[in-house]
Amino acid sequence: MRQRLSSEPDRYRGRRRVPTPPRSRYAVVGTAAFVGAGVVALGAANLTDYKDVHQSVLHDLDSAQISQDIQARNGDKADRSERAGTESTDTTAAKTLSDADVEAQAWVLPLQDYTFTAPFGMRLGKLHxxxxxxxxxxxxxxxxxxxTVTSAGYQGGYGFAITIKHTDGTEAVYAHSHRLLVKTGDVVKAGQVIGTVGNTGYSYGTHLHLEIHVAGKPVDPIPLMRxxxxxxxLKIESPYS
Ligand SMILES: [Zn+2]
Structure with missing residues (x-):
């Protein structure tokens, strides 16, 4: 699937990591407009505390084993990252592996630009x-x-919808699509284009309805993604933080 967006690694590599306190680690690195700009590296990507990215989710899921796996990989990865960090255009195997690790863990925004129109929660007596x-x-x-895409097709009120199961067990659902660009069984990475926004199913206007499921139940995507x-x-993403 890498051929779909050939410049994909640059969007991760171009981020400048800004050390932040644990409770505000989402603070400021890039904006949605910055995404996909193909920016060449501005500085070393230090992945040393990269494990922070998933700690809250892992904690919620009580997945101590996964956490240990990530930490074990981080030790290995941090060394490689230090060496490769100053090379903006290198295509060595070590750098590629490092990018792949970042891609495997990063969470990004689903759209380049959008208007937030409805939150998660009760609406007209039903759970949105x-x-x-x-x-x-x-x-x-x-x-x-x-x-991994676990379903992609027309699903009643969701219209054309995609469900993706993440490696940490959470799932994402993308609904009301105009077109679907993946099929069941496809393996996708964060930031990979998978569909286009539409107004299919029970939809009151052209928009993306995004759900995140933890342990099979929908949760508010906002705090989890933050x-x-x-x-x-805030339309900010900072996969290195
Ligand atoms: Zn919705």
Whole structure:
């Protein structure tokens, strides 16, 4: 699937990591407009405390084993990152592996630009089980996190929808699409374009309805994604933080 967006690694490499306190680690690195600009490296990508990216989710899921695995990989990865960090255009195997590690863990925003139109929560006596992001019909949207497509097709009120299962067990659902660009079984990475925004199913306007499921149940995507470096409200993402 890498051929779909050949410049993909640059969007990770171009981020400047800014050390932040643990409770505000989503603060400021890039904006949605910055994403996909193909920016060449501005500085070393220090992944040393990269494990922070997923700690909250892992904690919630009580997945101590996964956490240990990530920490074990981090030790290895940090060394490589230090060496490769100053080379902006290198294509060595070590650097590629490092990028792949980042891609496997990063959470990003689903759209380049959007208007936040509806929060997760009770609405008209029913649970609105996701968030709504309005954007023009046909706008490409991307996976917020790496995983495997477990369904892609027309699903009643969701219209044309995609479900992706992430490696940490969480799931993302993308609904009301105009077009679907992946199929069941596809392995996708964070930031990969998977569909276009539409108005299919029970939809009151062209928008992306995004759900995140933890342990099979929908949760508010906003705090979960913010804890993982992607702030939907502020339109900021910082996969290195
Ligand atoms: Zn919705």
């Amino acid at each position: 089980s996701g968030i709504d992001l309005a954007a023009p019909e046909g706008s490409p949207y991307q996976a917020v996190h790496a995983g 804890e993982n470096g992607a702030d939907v409200k």
